[in-house]
């Protein structure tokens with residue numbers, strides 16, 4: 001099989017993009033406080049900032065949108081979504097939310113109290129932010145191999161079961177309102193978690209009567225990795241694998257902007273009727289009535305179709321092939337990345353590419369700024385800007401182990417020649433890596449500072 005199966009679709013609507021001049025890029029970046037989040041998208045040529053809500057919808061999704069029922073309560077669109085939810089995830093209850101963090105807000109608002117801890121393999125930024133904002137402690141218990149960027153392992157997103165057991169013993173199950181796992185592990189390279197590991201995590205949480213929630217943004221990519229890499233699953237469909245994953249959990253939340261191929265949407269699903277009731281009350285206060293969450297009827301329909309399309313195996317083979325193609329191309333031009341390639345993104349190891357820039361001068365920030373200046377490409381720093389924080393006890397700054405720039409690939413959007421352009425651009429940057437300098441923060445918010453921080457070059 002070819003490593004990069006061609007797109008299993010053809011393009012029938014196009015959106016123009018343009019590369020502005022080097023001087024215009026320098027000017028735009030300066031105006032943005034050197035933070036690529038503050039750039040107008042029009043000034044970006046290839047936008048790999050995120051795979052969230054940025055993909056192309058299919059003709060069937062657009063057609064489904066035309067059937068959207070905008071009734072306030074009990075819309076037909078809701079029941080079509082409920083049907084897909086039941087078949088794919090199998091939870092007794094769910095509510096739509098406008099995106100993933102809205103579900104996190106409701107869940108953490110109900111369950112997290114000051115001083116309580118929430119373990120996961122690794123929490124992503126919005127989950128961390130929501131937990132910390134309620135005085136809780138997000139704890140990452142991913143297996144150590146996740147921090148060895150070149151170690152070859154099929155499931156580098158796995159949780160370390162011994163760390164989990166030890167952690168529960170130390171803090172006490174009564175101080176853990178729920179436990180979690182993120183599939184795939186976005187903060188750690190988009191690496192998958194094996195079914196064996198999810199089963200073991202579930203067993204430990206159940207043993208201690210800790211409710212187990214899955215952060216399910218990229219469940220389809222994770223399920224396809226299981227099909228490709230985990231013995232015993234090669235003949236199972238992605239839908240069957242997904243069903244097995246969710247059967248092990250007490251609930252899940254999802255930013256549907258990822259594997260459900262919609263531009264906006266999410267959900268929170270549970271089995272416990274009492275918790276569901278509380279969720280409904282919160283939802284009504286903050287998001288909308290229980291049959292629409294923060295979404296339009298047409299969004300619910302696009303989601304109901306997108307959930308199935310995201311599990312299409314020809315699409316998933318092309319998708320994972322595309323990230324692998326990008327990673328291999330980058331290696332060929334001397335750009336180090338986390339290996340293997342993630343499902344939705346390639347993570348450039350800016351710590352290794354720019355060893356002369358210390359954590360406190362933000363190597364990932366330096367690389368993401370340089371990438372924009374060099375070729376109008378936008379990636380996102382996943383390193384000390386995003387994750388460094390002062391220890392709550394000692395006040396000492398704790399830096400993340402890896403300094404990364406994530407190149408997230410929007411779904412069904414960019415072609416192989418776009419990827420070739422990204423490879424060439426990073427290749428020329430790698431040649432002048434020693435000339436790149438770090439940055440200093442001039443403004444930072446208390447939580448999730450990477451979105452709005454401003455910088456000055458050193």
Ligand code: F0G
Pocket residue numbers: 049050051052099100101102124126127182186215217254255256257266
């Ligand atoms: N959990 C994970 C693992 C995520 O990757 C994200 C979003 C969320 C939760 C929150 O979902 O954006 O719909 O509110 N990740 C995006 C990204 C933003 O770029 O990786 P949301």
